[in-house]
Amino acid sequence: KKCKKEEEASWDEGEEEEGDDPLDAGDIRAETQASQLHSRTLVQRRLDEGRLRELARDPALYERLAASLAPNIWGMEDVKKGVLCLLFGGVPKALPGGGRIRSELNCLLVGDPSVSKSQLLTYVHRLSPRGIYTSGRGSSAVGLTAYVSRDPESRELVLESGALVLSDRGVCCIDEFDKMSDGARSMLHEAMEQQTVSVAKAGLVSTLNARCAVLACANPIGSRYDPKLSVSENINLVPTLLSRFDLIYLILDKYDESTDRRLARHLVSLFGPPPEEVGGGDDDNSISNSISNRNNGSDNDGNSNNPSATTTATATASSSSSSLPRPIPPSNPPITLLSGANPSRIIPQPLLKRYIAFARARCKPVISDAAAEELASRYVALRADGRDKKVVVAMPRQLESLIRLSEALARMRLAKEVEPADVREAVRLWYGAMSGAAGGPGGGSLDMDVIYTGLTATQREAMREAA
Template sequence: MPTSPGHGGGSASDASQLRLSSVPLSGTEAWALSSAGPSGRRPAAVTPHGTSSAVVSATPARLSSGRRELGEAPFGARAPAAAASAASLTPRVLHMPSESELSVIAGGARGPSSDEGAAPTRVLWGTDLSVDEVHARLLAFLREYRDTEDTTVALYTRALYRLHETESYTLNVDLQHLRAHDADLYKKAVRYPSDVINLFDLAVNNLYTEMFPGTAADERPQRLLVRVYHLGACHSLRTLEPAQLDQLASLQGMVIRSSHVIPDLVDAFYRCVHCQHTTHVPVEHGRIQEPPSCARCGLKSAYQLVHNRCGFSDKQVVRLQEAPEHVPQGETPASITLVTYEDMVDAVKPGDRIEVTGIYRAAPIRLNPRMRNVRSVYRTYLDVVHIKHSDRRRLTDVPDATDVDALPPAETAEAPAASSSAATEYANPPESNPLPELTASMQAHIRQLAAQPHIYERLVASLAPSIWGMEDVKRGVLLQLFGGTKKDFSEAGGTRFRSEINVLLVGDPGVSKSQLLGYVHRIAPRGIYTSGRGSSAVGLTAYVTRDPDTREMVLESGALVLSDRGICCIDEFDKMSEQSRTIMHEAMEQQTISIAKAGIIATLNARTAVLAAANPVESRYNPRLSVIDNIQMPPTLLSRFDLIYLVLDKPSADEDRRLARHIVSLFYDREDGHDSDANDAVVVGGSDESLPLMDLPTLAAYISYAREHVHPRLSAAASERLISGYLDMRRLGSAGASFGGQKTITATPRQLEALVRLSEAHAKARLSETVELADVDEALRLMRVATQQAATDPVTGTIDMDLLATGRSAASRARITELARSVWELLQARDGLGPFRKHALLHELRQQAAAAAAGSGSGDTSDISEQDFDDALRRLQDEERVRLQAGGSSIVKVRG
């Protein structure tokens, strides 16, 4: 039986051979309708283009995010060969026949022996799914399904009312609701998503028009769009197999790269250069079939593509990588390409943890872009249908049906009413905000917790309860999780002050530093856990690589960029390379990372809090040395930490007994099948023994709510207390911390800024919008027990912040000055300019110092170290008094 050409409508006798279809974007396919006769044989494919058929517009994103290529059959079925040349309709438009046309089609489909009274059977192309049946069942689901909150009105009917009020066009449909209502229809939606989702679009638009008769389909600027999600169990990137092609899949992972917005051609516009005749040619199978000759004048190869009249859609390619906690031992993370369209573009950014629902696809790889030959191995990707941010999935124990999307910005201040909360969720499009809104009941529970006395102590006791002791360390880390209040004065000509708190843990091995970092990484909203030894400079910031698909140079984000607005946990911080330490300076203070390489110049945001752990160079912390000498870290980097804790293993019979009892109890709990972190009756010791602990989801939800909704400001009394506290810290340097006539610096403006951040974080822990005196007092106490302890001079026992700023205390600088004077006097006593042997001078100086100590009877047997002697020589060299020769082993006087 002959088929009609690709253009023009078929004759009346061809009505029995009619097949309707939509032509999608590249890499997708729309669903098709087919009329089957009583014999069940599928007629040949003919594409109608008559203007009398009704036109139902489809939203761009729907056709581009979940349609098979035309002519492909759904998995498990094979379309006839005639389907390959069967459609050339305009993309993004579904041509649906009217009821009268359907009756003509059905009548023409009947053979001579058919029953004239039998109703026509319409099935989806390549399947045995009845179009009318699936459409009716979808309408029944939308009209009848009710949730537990409000059983008076159907859930998705309320969602459509919400769409009408907000003039939105995206309806999120929970597939578990469909499964509970109609399990067979759920299976069909998973197996044939391209077809069922299109029918879902049609059913929603029909129901919307029925509910609001005054808003005709042609009067709305955009058709309603259905996005399905919550497939059930998420698939693993490693378990996807060819049997799942063209089926729905749900994946979890972390976004590592997103491309720029790509214009995707969907409709080509041609104009004849001779007679100016124009025509539209849709993109089929990713190709444009240019008309060989003009339809009006018949001139061959006369059409010219007019780019500014062509139709384009937004497209973005995203790379999704397996989350670090899901990677099997000994293997590298798996990754997959995601393709997003239209309103899904720019919905995610690198570092986001997402749960994505889409259609698993396979595309051929050409050996040469100019040739049609393809490889036998296909490249797989996922056409995205729905994106759900799961950054807080580790933080909250909220059911999937209630944390899909955040509320609009205007409604985040108040919890919606119970009757509309669920409908609001399904009526909102996916947001780029990775903080899903907590339910009204959970928000009320959090506020009740904040109103209880000793909430701060309870939060501290609930943080890493399996780690015994370290109360002050936990307090500082808890305040780091809350963070300060963001301040940006750049519009007023000022600068932006960071609100993130940086914490460094320095101490002996085996004191649970790494375990605390791992716990914070689990609870942090966005964060990367890395090691200083295994991290390079580009791995921490960003690196340039070549995209395997486009072969273009692209910028890959490193750990600090991926941790933007989160916490970056760095273990073995002291073992970082010198180049990596240099990059950390900008990231920790300016919170940006500047890149200029391979023709790419960019400034990336690294607004992350750094939680680092470092071990002493001698394995054990030496109390006779400063922190700088113990960990061999540049003082300019060390000064960027707000809190520096010395976590030392000090022998104590009572403390050791309590620690041993705690560790053994953890093993007993595991044998009994209990998790100590989730046990509300766990006793962590100290003053918090009687306080009940929060479980991990509640603690994480509390922190999430405080970070998102609480923004405390300093009160007048708190400001005065901060000023007086800062002045008291400064006075310590002039009262009794002077050596050799020099005053020590016991506080710097950086410490004052840190005090402000800590005070604001403590107010957040109480869910208070005002910083009070108690918050400032706790910040001052933490500063004394943490940073000032690390800044104590081991020689004089006094606090000297110069240790962190310059690496040397005031006493050390005075000692170097005195030693330089003694060296110069010794050189002046010798004849000539030299050279003089360095070791001989050092030996003579040590003899003089020992004789002076014996003569004074002071008993001072301190020796002159070689390091101090080198520093004294460098000072004389800077003053141009001496010059070093022979690699520094000989000294020559510059002037006598």
């Protein structure tokens, strides 16, 4: 026992004499590894930022982004561009009095069944950094906003977040919007405009942030859209909620022999051999490869008639053929890139997701003086066109929508300022989207009272005469 104690004492003394504390050595190694990891992370961030800024310098970026959004969906060019604006969003603004102006866009897709509305929602949900997907049929009012539960440990009442609160700073995708209960719809009024959720239950009074964009889709009553009825009557949605959408697209299944033939060929091609991976499967090298191809003259946007290069079968959106009123001449006609896009020009989904997150975090464009003048003149022209036709074409809420669209278009190219070209494209997208929903029964000129009241100018005049 004595020898054993002496041996242990000598071992302890040797440890103290050497002065090598294993804990200190471990801390040094951990700090070194953390420092190296931090350095590698900084280098990787700078490389990623350089690649993303290189992508932003592509002259055809706008069309490439539209072609890369749900590339398996065929057509719907303007619908995809509007959804792109929703993903990028506007610039948040805080008012001096403590309030804020909504910067997120809300978009509603209305149309016949089997036109890929739900597929587009699923893709946007995967693409958004903070996206929540839910169905209106299975969603309750508290499931969308917030509900009260009891903590299993403390047994105290706590607030649990719903879909809108969980998707704060993201996108909330709501499928089957027409099948949502009346109680759930009533909770959306505050969330879609003020972007807050007020809760007063079981002694808990709180206001939660719901600063998210809402992308919803709805099927008409009877599964077929009736052009003789307004959009509010077709989907049984109250005008007060319908007016909170910045963009409302009608996606109808119209018969067209040429379109149906191309659509059928594409569907058949989907059951053939799997195509090669877009961009060679390397997200980091896809930008430099695509830009080098562009510089070498291999830019074939919109010139290919190969059906295998097209996207998934859907119907043609009614908004794509809309024209602007006389005071607002349309900009350049939309390029039919998505119906014949070169697969090598499509941005991979992981890279597109990083680009959207980078633009939302780092790019905050301001409205230039020229863009502000363009916005004012376009808004006045819309109002004048409505006065001449004795209808309401635009209200201040529509002007705010145009501002958000213009800022989103500037964000797409990481611009520091909103340019007049962004305003013109924003007006084109907005007018094309709303012309189908606010055209009234049987179509006709744009009348926003169809959205706000559910009645056209003719119906209102008839009611006044009857009274």
